[in-house]
Amino acid sequence: MESRAKMTIQHIPISLTVNGKTYQDEVEPRLLLSDFLRHQLNLTGTHVGCEHGVCGACTILLDGAPVRSCLIFAIQANETTIMTVEGLGQDLEDLHPLQESFREAHGLQCGFCTPGFLMTLLPFLEENPNPDEGQIREAISGNLCRCTGYQHIVDAVKLAAEKMASG
Numbered sequence: 345m346e347s348r349a350k351m352t353i354q355h356i357p358i359s360l361t362v363n364g365k366t367y368q369d370e371v372e373p374r375l376l377l378s379d380f381l382r383h384q385l386n387l388t389g390t391h392v393g394c395e396h397g398v399c400g401a402c403t404i405l406l407d408g409a410p411v412r413s414c415l416i417f418a419i420q421a422n423e424t425t426i427m428t429v430e431g432l433g434q435d436l437e438d439l440h441p442l443q444e445s446f447r448e449a450h451g452l453q454c455g456f457c458t459p460g461f462l463m464t465l466l467p468f469l470e471e472n473p474n475p476d477e478g479q480i481r482e483a484i485s486g487n488l489c490r491c492t493g494y495q496h497i498v499d500a501v502k503l504a505a506e507k508m509a510s511g
């Protein structure tokens with residue numbers, strides 16, 4: 345008689361803060377942070393493009409630093425503080441200057457890449473309040489956009505720097 349091995353998938357408890365709210369949940373050890381954010385917390389603003397660290401669409405802030413959420417497991421985010429694109433402005437009256445600038449300078453077309461760009465640029469502009477074009481292009485060199493040709497994104501970052509400087 346054939347014996348069938350039963351496989352039980354272990355779930356690990358995690359606790360983390362996302363956009364100012366504390367979550368306690370249980371996750372499979374293999375669950376990616378990007379999938380945890382999208383499917384367990386329903387924060388679908390974090391986009392998944394390549395799922396192997398190339399496109400930057402899944403970028404979030406983890407303890408203030410931009411990381412690719414498709415490259416780490418949810419369990420590695422235990423006891424961390426995360427900010428996703430939903431942590432920026434949620435409606436037109438409440439946009440962050442970076443979001444306003446992308447809108448005004450046509451820094452997006454389909455918008456698929458935009459959350460990753462915004463989460464990459466937020467700490468960049470905080471550390472570099474007056475970047476030149478070369479610094480901006482280097483900062484976004486890890487984010488892929490198939491629509492804009494990047495020039496409008498660069499223009500949006502310059503505009504955002506001006507807006508953030510004027511408070």
Ligand code: FES
Pocket residue numbers: 391392393394395396397398399400401402403412413414415
């Ligand atoms: S989906 Fe994470 S880098 Fe492309």
Ligand code: FES
Pocket residue numbers: 451452453454455456457458488489490491492
């Ligand atoms: S706006 Fe479409 S991929 Fe960037």
